[in-house]
Amino acid sequence: MLAGSTLRVATRPTFGLLPILRRRPLAAYTTSSRFFDPSVSAVGYQRGNRMEQEIDVRAAHGTGPVKPPGSDSERTAMTLNENVYSLLTSTLSKFTLRDKVAVVTGAGRGLGLNMAQALAESGVRGIAILDVQQDIGDQSARDLGQQTGIDALFYRVDVRDADAVGQTIKSIVDYFGGIDILINAAGIADSNIKAENYPIDKFRRLLDINITGTFITCQACATHMIASARGGSIINIASMSGTIVSFPQEQSCYNASKAGVMQLTKSLAAEWAQYGIRVNSISPGYMDTALNRVPALEAQKKIWMDMTPMKRLGRVEDLNGLAVFLAGEGSGYMTGANVIIDGGYTLW
Numbered sequence: 001m002l003a004g005s006t007l008r009v010a011t012r013p014t015f016g017l018l019p020i021l022r023r024r025p026l027a028a029y030t031t032s033s034r035f036f037d038p039s040v041s042a043v044g045y046q047r048g049n050r051m052e053q054e055i056d057v058r059a060a061h062g063t064g065p066v067k068p069p070g071s072d073s074e075r076t077a078m079t080l081n082e083n084v085y086s087l088l089t090s091t092l093s094k095f096t097l098r099d100k101v102a103v104v105t106g107a108g109r110g111l112g113l114n115m116a117q118a119l120a121e122s123g124v125r126g127i128a129i130l131d132v133q134q135d136i137g138d139q140s141a142r143d144l145g146q147q148t149g150i151d152a153l154f155y156r157v158d159v160r161d162a163d164a165v166g167q168t169i170k171s172i173v174d175y176f177g178g179i180d181i182l183i184n185a186a187g188i189a190d191s192n193i194k195a196e197n198y199p200i201d202k203f204r205r206l207l208d209i210n211i212t213g214t215f216i217t218c219q220a221c222a223t224h225m226i227a228s229a230r231g232g233s234i235i236n237i238a239s240m241s242g243t244i245v246s247f248p249q250e251q252s253c254y255n256a257s258k259a260g261v262m263q264l265t266k267s268l269a270a271e272w273a274q275y276g277i278r279v280n281s282i283s284p285g286y287m288d289t290a291l292n293r294v295p296a297l298e299a300q301k302k303i304w305m306d307m308t309p310m311k312r313l314g315r316v317e318d319l320n321g322l323a324v325f326l327a328g329e330g331s332g333y334m335t336g337a338n339v340i341i342d343g344g345y346t347l348w
């Protein structure tokens with residue numbers, strides 16, 4: 001049964017639940033298929049035994065409209081049992097964040113909150129959430145602390161305010177003794193504004209939050225990472241809109257801001273490699289978060305899903321695995337990289 005469920009989980013993102021024609025034991029497998037192949041042959045090897053499976057793809061098509069995966073579903077984070085570390089191989093231990101301290105901006109909700117949960121479940125001893133919204137930031141830190149047992153702090157701060165961010169980072173360093181990981185997820189989007197009508201003050205505001213705010217937090221954390229000589233990992237949340245022009249909504253400023261975040265990331269990576277600070281960016285595609293849950297975008301979401309090979313929006317937790325990987329030693333030789341997580345949107 002495990003074999004069947006493994007296969008279903010692995011293929012679900014592209015095709016939905018697939019009927020399995022011939023069920024045989026299957027642990028690991030490889031497939032070779034194009035999206036519209038009528039069938040997919042799967043080959044697996046379990047303790048040296050070869051296993052095959054044929055999957056009817058046609059039956060999976062036409063199963064009705066693709067539905068968004070639902071709202072920013074609330075997820076309860078889990079406590080990591082300390083005993084697990086002694087059981088890990090050296091490879092797997094590089095994917096844990098034991099005793100690290102993390103700062104996550106924009107973690108009052110959405111992608112930032114989910115990545116903060118993932119870091120907490122991977123071993124960090126402390127997390128500081130920086131967000132401009134008092135109520136959700138406070139609640140997120142409280143939940144994170146209660147659910148995982150880690151030390152979780154919340155600071156109400158606007159990432160545009162360099163003095164406030166500087167003081168906040170100093171306070172976090174005083175409290176925890178240092179910072180090892182920074183994730184910059186605070187950001188805003190303006191969509192459906194034609195370039196010829198874009199109000200200049202609105203344009204400046206977005207750049208100030210998405211680019212300058214990211215830089216301010218990077219600078220404040222890196223200053224302490226450099227002084228401590230412990231290095232660190234910085235992860236900036238850019239967007240696939242920094243690489244392609246999103247469609248059909250006009251959002252020139254957002255697209256430009258995320259291209260800026262990607263180039264900022266590369267520049268900081270080059271400058272700070274000498275201090276052992278790695279700087280990478282994640283570029284999500286269309287994600288099902290509050291940012292996109294506004295009436296003006298409802299119709300456009302159908303177009304986004306249709307243009308996405310995986311036929312769905314990203315789930316709010318879909319960046320978590322990469323965030324943990326980039327934060328830890330497993331990605332120790334990786335810096336200045338931009339990794340796209342978009343369900344295949346930028347392939348077509």
Ligand SMILES: NC(=O)c1ccc[n+]([C@@H]2O[C@H](COP(=O)([O-])OP(=O)(O)OC[C@H]3O[C@@H](n4cnc5c(N)ncnc54)[C@H](O)[C@@H]3O)[C@@H](O)[C@H]2O)c1
Pocket residue numbers: 105106107108109110111112130131132133157158159160184185186187188189209213237238239240283284285286287288289290291292
């Ligand atoms: N949702 C998507 O489809 C998508 C796609 C690509 C990239 N992104 C990027 O991912 C990041 C997180 O997006 P999300 O979907 O979770 O959005 P979200 O709106 O759910 O969360 C963003 C958080 O940032 C906070 N924030 C906004 N401005 C701030 C400021 N000036 N100072 C401090 N905090 C501030 C908000 O209060 C909020 O809690 C953003 O940078 C966004 O551009 C999102």
